[in-house]
Amino acid sequence: xxxxxxxxxxxxxxxxxxxxxxxxxxxxxxxxxxxxxxxxxxxxxxxxxxxxxxxxxxxxxxxxxxxxxxxxxxxxxxxxxxxxxxxxxxxxxxxxxxxxxxxxxxxx
Numbered sequence: 001x002x003x004x005x006x007x008x009x010x011x012x013x014x015x016x017x018x019x020x021x022x023x024x025x026x027x028x029x030x031x032x033x034x035x036x037x038x039x040x041x042x043x044x045x046x047x048x049x050x051x052x053x054x055x056x057x058x059x060x061x062x063x064x065x066x067x068x069x070x071x072x073x074x075x076x077x078x079x080x081x082x083x084x085x086x087x088x089x090x091x092x093x094x095x096x097x098x099x100x101x102x103x104x105x106x107x108x
Contacts, residue, residue, distance in 0.1 A: 005048040009058040013103035018043055018064050024096045025072065030082035031092060039075040046071045061102035069093045 018040055026034030035043075047063040054063075073089040 005045065005052055007057065008048040008051050010044060010048065011058070011103075011105055013105060014047075014059050014061055014064060015044065017061050017100065017103050018047070020100050021064070021068055021093075021096055022072070024100060025076060025093065028092055028096060030079050030087045031076055032079050033077035035072050035075050039072055043067060043071045061105070065097050065102060068097045 022035040022037075022040040022043070024034075025031055028034065043064065044059075046067045047059045050063045050067055051057070051059045069090050073093045076089040076092060078087060078089060078092070
């Protein structure tokens with residue numbers, strides 16, 4: 001599968017969007033430890049696989065947004081106070097994704 005996904009195109013704007021999502025998790029007030037570069041790369045690989053499974057040879061911002069919670073949430077370490085107050089990593093990632101506008105891509 002890895003060889004197949006190597007041919008899936010990811011626009012630089014999509015990669016920037018992905019990087020902004022990861023960075024925002026590191027800056028979130030309820031997070032002690034946010035998504036690392038390895039986590040961001042895992043999301044990029046998952047988005048490529050998702051696109052390929054959908055029959056596309058390119059990743060969309062929607063692919064990244066759809067997969068962000070299941071791929072990234074378990075990588076966060078929440079602040080204990082936030083966790084005690086009922087915050088969850090899934091809510092944090094979903095909020096981060098909702099707060100970052102996706103890029104508008106031109107047709108290739």
